[in-house]
Amino acid sequence: ARDRLRKWRDENERKSEDVVDLFISYIGSNLSKLGDEKWVVMEQVAIASMDMHNLPIAEDLIMELKERFPKSERVRLLQIQRLNLLGRHEDAMKGLDAMIDRDPTNSVPYKRKIAILKSLGRTTEAIKELSEYLNRFMSDQEAWSELCDLYLSEGEYNRAVFCAEELVLHTPHNFFVHQRLGDIRYTMGGIENLKLALSYYSQALKLNASSMRSIFGLFLSASSLSTNPRVPPADKKEYTRVVTWAVDQITKRYSGTNVLEDGKAEMLAGVFGALQIQG
Numbered sequence: 001a002r003d004r005l006r007k008w009r010d011e012n013e014r015k016s017e018d019v020v021d022l023f024i025s026y027i028g029s030n031l032s033k034l035g036d037e038k039w040v041v042m043e044q045v046a047i048a049s050m051d052m053h054n055l056p057i058a059e060d061l062i063m064e065l066k067e068r069f070p071k072s073e074r075v076r077l078l079q080i081q082r083l084n085l086l087g088r089h090e091d092a093m094k095g096l097d098a099m100i101d102r103d104p105t106n107s108v109p110y111k112r113k114i115a116i117l118k119s120l121g122r123t124t125e126a127i128k129e130l131s132e133y134l135n136r137f138m139s140d141q142e143a144w145s146e147l148c149d150l151y152l153s154e155g156e157y158n159r160a161v162f163c164a165e166e167l168v169l170h171t172p173h174n175f176f177v178h179q180r181l182g183d184i185r186y187t188m189g190g191i192e193n194l195k196l197a198l199s200y201y202s203q204a205l206k207l208n209a210s211s212m213r214s215i216f217g218l219f220l221s222a223s224s225l226s227t228n229p230r231v232p233p234a235d236k237k238e239y240t241r242v243v244t245w246a247v248d249q250i251t252k253r254y255s256g257t258n259v260l261e262d263g264k265a266e267m268l269a270g271v272f273g274a275l276q277i278q279g
Contacts, residue, residue: 001022001025001026001027002027002034002041004022005022005027006037008044009044014047014048014051016048016049016052017048017052019044019048020045020052020054020057023045023048023057024057039068042065045057046058046078047078047081050078050081050082050085055082055086058082062079066079073106076095076099077109077112080109081112084116096109096113097113105136107137110136110137111133111143113129114126114133117129123150123153124154127147127151127154130143130147130150139170141167141170144163144170145163145167147163148160148164148180157184157187160184161184164177164184165181168181173207175205176204178200178201178203178204178207179200179204179211179214179217181197181200182196182200182204182214182217185197185200186217186221191225191230194221194225194228197221198221198222198225201217201218202214202218204217205218212253215249215250216246216250218246219247222246223239226239226242226243
């Protein structure tokens with residue numbers, strides 16, 4: 001049981017239900033035999049217990065950890081997690097603010113506060129806190145992605161684009177961030193945004209030729225441009241070639257699969273044909 005708990009810690013796996021079961025069945029009555037390792041085991045079990053809403057176990061362990069480490073920030077985080085679990089969200093956030101004041105370089109309390117605000121549906125406040133966090137931790141890619149999602153949920157597409165572009169700067173060889181920018185630009189609409197969407201989907205396909213979402217993105221963006229009366233005829237021909245290529249790729253990749261069985265091939269052809277694109 002001790003080795004399994006250690007393995008889960010080393011591999012950063014929560015396994016909350018299994019951790020609590022092991023504690024109840026084996027570890028709890030043998031904590032004193034673990035030596036100094038018992039403290040990190042107690043922390044692991046306290047977190048798992050709160051995940052499982054088993055407050056009696058969590059509270060007993062947090063109390064003992066507090067007595068042993070009265071000034072530990074890790075123990076304070078456990079206390080704050082308990083407050084949040086009890087629905088005392090404002091108290092939890094005050095505790096996180098105090099941790100930030102003591103050590104502004106610690107990213108954990110920032111993230112916990114943002115997570116609480118998100119869980120409460122306070123998106124505007126979450127965006128503000130996440131923006132301030134990124135002023136300090138500008139290389140946090142997950143935070144840029146999260147901020148992008150929050151802006152999208154609020155319909156603030158230009159700001160979402162800024163966040164996605166930051167991700168491109170951090171990971172230029174990640175096809176997904178280019179594809180995501182294509183999705184956002186396509187959603188924004190308009191000739192210039194559609195052109196940008198087309199370029200982002202193209203780059204995504206260069207990085208990952210198997211991305212069907214990017215192929216469909218190419219198809220939709222090029223289709224919209226090729227049928228837009230404000231697009232010059234010479235450009236329309238080029239976009240039509242892109243549409244033709246995308247249709248060919250989609251048909252080939254789904255050929256022989258369930259997607260194109262039972263008359264669905266005719267349906268897909270009808271969708272393509274309804275766009276009335278001329279070569």
